Amino acid sequence: MVVKMEIPNVTKRGERFHFRMGVPEGLRGYFGKSEIKKSPRTKDPTVAKQKVDALREEWSKRFEEARSGQERSRPECPQFDCEALITKYEIRAIIQSSHSALEATNQELALPAPDPAFYSRF
Numbered sequence: 668m669v670v671k672m673e674i675p676n677v678t679k680r681g682e683r684f685h686f687r688m689g690v691p692e693g694l695r696g697y698f699g700k701s702e703i704k705k706s707p708r709t710k711d712p713t714v715a716k717q718k719v720d721a722l723r724e725e726w727s728k729r730f731e732e733a734r735s736g737q738e739r740s741r742p743e744c745p746q747f748d749c750e751a752l753i754t755k756y757e758i759r760a761i762i763q764s765s766h767s768a769l770e771a772t773n774q775e776l777a778l779p780a781p782d783p784a785f786y787s788r789f
Contacts, residue, residue, distance in 0.1 A: 696756035
């Protein structure tokens with residue numbers, strides 16, 4: 668007898684199970700991706716369910732921490748030094764902040780405002 672087990676956030680490719688969970692829209696810039704993908708590395712549906720439940724709980728917690736501003740470290744990214752990485756949204760915020768500070772300084776010194784087209788390249 669074959670029992671079909673439906674596991675949320677899981678797809679099956681070939682014989683193996685794969686965890687997939689969407690990153691909430693507002694946190695995609697923070698995590699640098701729109702979807703979390705991990706393999707529980709098992710063919711057994713019972714083991715897959717246990718591992719996926721743990722992954723789902725871990726990522727839900729990370730999302731909540733990021734929303735509340737408590738999480739300061741990056742998610743794991745074994746290919747890179749996570750502490751050295753910043754997202755394009757963080758780069759844009761740094762540039763905009765620098766632009767605003769430069770405008771304020773230019774106004775104090777009565778200099779012309781910097782050309783916004785220069786900053787749009789970043």
